[in-house]
Amino acid sequence: MTYMTDVVELTRQLVRMETINPPGQEEECARWLSGFLRDIGFKAELIPFGPGRYNLVADLRGTGAGKLLAFSGHMDTVPLGRAAWNVDPFAGEIREGRLYGRGATDMKSGIAAFLVACIQSRDVIDASAGVRILLTGGEETGCDGARAIRERLPGYLDNVGALIVGEPTQNYPFVGHKGALWLRGAAQGIAAHGAMPEAGDNAIYKIVDAIDRLRKFALVHQHPLMGGASMNVGTVSGGLNVNSVPDAARFEVDLRTVPGMEHAKLRNELATLLGDDVQLSAFADVPPLETSETHPWLQRVFACCAPECGQIIPKVVPYSDGSVLVSDSSVPVVILGPGEPQTMHKTDEYCRVDRLYEGVRVYGRILHDWQDGSVNASGAPVFAVAN
Numbered sequence: 001m002t003y004m005t006d007v008v009e010l011t012r013q014l015v016r017m018e019t020i021n022p023p024g025q026e027e028e029c030a031r032w033l034s035g036f037l038r039d040i041g042f043k044a045e046l047i048p049f050g051p052g053r054y055n056l057v058a059d060l061r062g063t064g065a066g067k068l069l070a071f072s073g074h075m076d077t078v079p080l081g082r083a084a085w086n087v088d089p090f091a092g093e094i095r096e097g098r099l100y101g102r103g104a105t106d107m108k109s110g111i112a113a114f115l116v117a118c119i120q121s122r123d124v125i126d127a128s129a130g131v132r133i134l135l136t137g138g139e140e141t142g143c144d145g146a147r148a149i150r151e152r153l154p155g156y157l158d159n160v161g162a163l164i165v166g167e168p169t170q171n172y173p174f175v176g177h178k179g180a181l182w183l184r185g186a187a188q189g190i191a192a193h194g195a196m197p198e199a200g201d202n203a204i205y206k207i208v209d210a211i212d213r214l215r216k217f218a219l220v221h222q223h224p225l226m227g228g229a230s231m232n233v234g235t236v237s238g239g240l241n242v243n244s245v246p247d248a249a250r251f252e253v254d255l256r257t258v259p260g261m262e263h264a265k266l267r268n269e270l271a272t273l274l275g276d277d278v279q280l281s282a283f284a285d286v287p288p289l290e291t292s293e294t295h296p297w298l299q300r301v302f303a304c305c306a307p308e309c310g311q312i313i314p315k316v317v318p319y320s321d322g323s324v325l326v327s328d329s330s331v332p333v334v335i336l337g338p339g340e341p342q343t344m345h346k347t348d349e350y351c352r353v354d355r356l357y358e359g360v361r362v363y364g365r366i367l368h369d370w371q372d373g374s375v376n377a378s379g380a381p382v383f384a385v386a387n
């Protein structure tokens, strides 16, 4: 059996398969990865969640006792954006140590680095309980794929002891992320001629009032690592022509939450605040995620990253879909991947070739540690408390 064992070539191969979301078309990439995973010894299962939409769940079981180490990543990417690219976004071109392409950093590089680490660490995986890989679609539009895994494969976390989310972090281990609650507010009115507004009921005025109330709503929760919760109204639409009273209007608001906030409670509070004139509905709902930095496995992960990152100070990332996969669970999670966070979602997205190799080494150490706790045994103190 021959398959790609070079992390650069594998990342380029994944970048060449377009998975822009929306519309989301993970099928080619998911099928290719499922074949690759089978070739390297995994049992792989495709889990469809819509036309052309796929997740992929794969296990490589070992003979050891204990639980599986899980890795999750998303196969979809954001669109290219309006600005022209200076490189072909789907060629996997390398210039001056940078591998360019949509998804190069977020997060096909993370998937490639973990798969190559698995190939290189095959013997230690065989001697451990094993590895489970959860590859999702639909992450960039609110984690639909991860939610489908939860619903259609309820046992996906059975026997999982820890989870790595391979989002771009420059191989630095992050301990959590804020939650995201995206709400749509819709108002109905009554159409009338623009010269006789008293005969109608203006839907735009209703959402303007609603947005004004939202802006005055205090999000008081604070978190020592994440800071405060936030709110941003991102879109507004309504009305068809200037000389009509609009009978429909809507807006969308993006709330980012911190541990201690309950999304259902927040939604109810906002619905009460806006009253009957505006109907609120959620179109993405991802709870905040946090693993205590004192968790023993995280301490060992910190030790695995220390050769590349030095002393680890606990930090959080803005967003990933890890929490959709583990929100009801006590499974510790680290967000850790080779991509460059500052190029995510941007024109000329790239990941660094040296960080790809570094990522394979970091993941490899975590796999070895999972089998025998070796990093823990040799661990020099690498942990510092944030101030």
Ligand SMILES: [Zn+2]
Pocket: 074, 106, 107, 139, 167, 168, 320
């Ligand atoms: Zn991502």
